[in-house]
Amino acid sequence: MNKTNLMANVAQFFVSPRFIEESFKTFTAINETFWKFFDVSYFFKELKEEEIEESFSKITSFYAELLEFSLKFWKEIFDAVQKGDPDEVVKTYLFNLSELEDIYARRMDNMLIIAYLDEINKAYLTLLNNLQSVNNAIFHSLGLVTRRDVVALSEAYVDLKGDIKKESRKIRREIQELRKSVERIERRGEEK
């Protein structure tokens, strides 16, 4: 194959409709995956559209309030320092800290943040659970007791305790009824 033919083949390869189609599909897939990464409705399908909107609105408001807060904070601190009383500065600082906490708590109390927190929590607990399962498998293969066995034993104990309580209350009620009957009989005897 001479040089001209090779160039022609390469050019043909790149302008082939199939190549263009495949490239377009791949690019679209990359683009979609990239956006999905930022799309919370993809990760949290259970979240309603309005909950997501409310969460974003709260988070945006948080940044706006934070900006407003920081301007106010620095002004107040500056004024307090100028008064020359270190205690006044500390007081101003502490007051503002508590205000910051209120802003943070108010704005972060939204379903999106909660969904993220619960998801992190779930990942941690699932990891622990899987470690426990491996642990249980090893212990059981060695003939040793695991948490699972203790739980099963304890559940049996709780059932037994419930049954005993039920029976003992029934017996107590019967004794009381018997006592009342005996008293009634005794009273009748006395009357006769």
Next chain:
Amino acid sequence: MSLLWYPAIEYIRNVRRGLKLWEWFLNKDVLPFDEDRPYLIPAIDVGITPKTEIYSDDGVKLYRYNPVKEKLYRTPLVIVYALINKPYILDLTPERSVIRKFLNAGFDVYLIKWGDATIADQFSLNEYVDIFLYDFIDEVRNHAGVNKVSILGYCMGGGLTAMYSALYPENVKNLIFLASTLYFDKTVGGMVKLSDRRFFNPENVVAPFGYVPARFLAERFKMLRPLDNYFTKYINLFLNAENEKLIDDFFRMERWIHDGVNVAAGAYVRYVEEMYQNNALCEGKLFINGKKVDPKNIKMPVAAVVGKRDHLAPAEQTIKFLEFVGSKDKKIFEADAGHVGLVVSRRAMKLWEEVAEWLGKRSGKLSGNVF
């Protein structure tokens, strides 16, 4: 003062603050820590009102506080604490003690302490309400020689109390819900929102441990106000380090927050699923040992003690429950305090005098000396 001098002055003040804190720590021991409570907690005195243990079952204990004056009311008061944390928050210091308020008012005060659940305590709500609470209230009735008792339920204890009172109203004379989430509405936020069933499954928590570790609950509560709980309160402490009384109070609270108790798996799962996720108590969908828990059966006088700034059990979630009970005698006591401030703050202490007065009027005043 020159702006240039301010940083220098603040710096030397910070050195003094650091020294004061160091001095305070040198004087204190640290509580032993374990896997469920991996925190360094200074051993500071809490819960010092004398009490006597009168009954115990599977680690659950019944205490009677030693009276400080002549008993003035026939009906004793039983405090049902939450399954989480320890009840000494109600008796943190002699000046800030709800228990002392009632003792000083002339009540006979009992306390049910649930204890630290282990993997061997697979109790569910059925057992806590229908075995423990039932038996312990029975024990108080026998001990005090009365047919009915007044019950004060704090936080989750309020939920257990509501269930018990709905099942056995004949044993309850008066009912007080203290900072108890009883109506579970997501719009109020807080823990109810955090426990949304779409994202939170309580079974996931108990699966790896076999119980709910104290640290898990402590961190979950702290997550609701993260900036305060992980950052600002420590800055606050440092800046006030020259006030020894404040350091004492701060670490008493720290001790209570981090020195929690483990919760039994079954009780936690059912409580979250039925109450937090299904609002089963208010909607009459809750069953204990096959018996329907109907809040309409709560016909005795009921009071709700709530904090306006309570983010763990928002006031609305206690007050709203009063619409579901059958009682005609209802009262709301509201303080400008948070969940814990309601039982430890100076402002709330005044409120407790009013609560004691309300309870006193409904507890059968004794005319003669009973001791």
